[in-house]
Amino acid sequence: MKRGATREEIILATQELISRNGIRAVRVDEIAQRLGISKRTLYEMFADKTDLVYACLDEMSQQQQRRIAACRKRHGGNSLQKAFKLVHEYIDGLFAVESSFLADIRRKVVFAEHFDEHRDFWHSELSRYLELCRAEGFLLPEIDTATLADRILDSLFELRLNQITREEMYLFCRTLLRGAATRQGIEQIDRK
Known part of the structure; x- marks a missing residue:
């Protein structure tokens, strides 16, 4: 041994x-x-x-925090492009583990603090980028960016638990952001 x-x-x-x-x-x-x-x-x-x-x-x-810090440094572009890149990082993180791991983390009370910290970290990052998107005219002014970030993260997490493919998750996110976008934002999204 x-x-x-x-x-x-x-x-x-x-x-x-x-x-x-x-x-x-x-x-x-x-x-x-x-x-x-x-x-x-x-x-x-x-x-x-x-x-x-x-x-x-x-x-x-x-x-994860090191990956996000590296992501911030290497990715240029406008705030909407950065928001998409951040969401892709989140989705990639969800696929780095099996859905059973995610279900265990969410379900078990003893790990609730870690689950909440993880979620708060992503919520803070995504809300910040969405707020920049709104300030730059890519999102409608009446959009509550914190609520939108909640909806995106919660939905993606649930979709992963339900075995939805990565591509379907990207498409879902694109559609959700497109629905909250201004004409300028829609044009940016449609170029992708």
Whole structure:
């Protein structure tokens, strides 16, 4: 048996397993076996499975925030184009894990704080871009950007849980934004 694994290795292996199989389906025995360590070694670093999952969720959140920061730096264009790119990042993130993982996160009370933090992060980012879209004349002035961001994120999450394809999600988002757009915004959207 391997003489230990680092905390990072344990988090990475667990993250891969829960992303693919969902939280409820993954057992501590399976994680230890995959790493070639004993459960005791694992429990020396993490109090229990919940503690380990929290560490994975923290790491996933940090990875996501780094991706968004990189996305902000590399993407030019107007605010509407940036909003679309952000939504595509969100959709890609939803497809980076199985829908069972998303259902487990949303359903299990112990992980509610992580779910809420994740959602608040995306809501803040998308609301900011939509507000810029409205200020630049791409969205109708009467649009409440915070509510629109809520509708987009909630709908995309539910669509992912219901096994809708990535392409259908992109189309849904395009249609929703087009419905809230000014003529100038519609012209921008239709060019895509």
